[in-house]
Amino acid sequence: MKYSSKIICIVCVFLFCNQCNHNPVDTDSAKNTDLSLELLWQYPQEEAIFAEIAVVGDTLYVADSKKLAMLNTSGEILATFDLIKGPGFGKLIIDGDQICFGTSAHRGLNTAFLYLLDRHTLQPVWFKSEIAWAASPCVDENTVYYAGLNEVKALDRATGAEKWSRVTGGRTAYNPVREDNRLYFLTAAFRSDGFLYCLDAESGQIVFQDTLHDIESNGQFGGSVAGLTLSEDKIYVSSENRYFYCFNKQDGSLLWKFLGDSPLETTPALSDGIVYTGSLNRTSYALDAETGALLWSHQDDGSLKNDSPQFYKDYVMFVSSGILFYDKQTGYFYGDIGEKRGYGAWTATLTLDGHIYARTYDLHDGHKGYFSAFKLIEKEK
Incomplete structure (x- = not known):
């Protein structure tokens, strides 16, 4: 039997789009709520920097x-520290009375830096x-761990002296996670395999x-240029090969995987x-954490990159080139609330009291960048 190429094409497009916008369920409460941003303050910023913003109290x-x-949360600058070289990279790690962070060397610099x-x-x-x-x-409490290009190291937190080091395969583009005397992190490589590593945090031996x-x-x-997320017994990994993986946290066995669109x-x-x-194809995904079943997905403008989705009340916020808000259970899309104010976003942090601190840019003039503070406003339609 011969099939029309036009029919086959229509079916393929239908299947692809069905994954991109997968049955989000509209609820009355969601449909009756409008979300917007109130600008509180902002500072000009010349560069597109993707290092995350950390918030501790006020x-x-x-x-x-x-x-x-x-x-402070009113926008008053309390102190500054001059970096030697290179833009901030990844997460700012705050623990007790100290802050630890790294910089990158990929802008023509010959070294990255690690600061405590x-x-x-x-x-x-x-x-x-x-x-x-x-x-x-x-x-x-006693150790700083860092992963970079083909290596991971443990340093004495008090002095910076090296405790151990291990050769790895590929580059780590996001912060490791330390839990229960184990160190978990991901690597990526161009045209080559990357890895999920689990090491003994005390010795550096591979678990x-x-x-x-x-x-x-x-x-x-x-591999992966994202970070990983741990639950009580699982490891969740977004990967460059389009698969989203769920591994057993104890032994690394694969529990399930889901194929994304990019x-x-x-x-x-x-x-x-x-x-x-x-995904880089502009799709936000919500999956059942136990089974990997697709619960909802939605495709909008702008690739979704490193910023982890964040939560406030019943909302989940994704950051692409915009600030996207959804009902976290149903996938109802409230829109790009940054675009409503004329802003795109490079990165954003959502707090438990509904404030958003973001690196933004003017949608009408991409050369105008800002560090901006917003309040999320909820109104009945």
């Missing part, structure tokens, strides 16, 4: 290519250089290692039995 920390700044500072004064405890590509850290394959038909990289570079987020991620 204090903000934000890094660009020149400084780390500490501000007093978070109240921004005075340095110590810093490290001669780090290839970038430094992505995490900390525990298990899973391959995140380079699949040429699915992308240019193997490389997945969004660090997963978990809430109420649902795990959220996003």
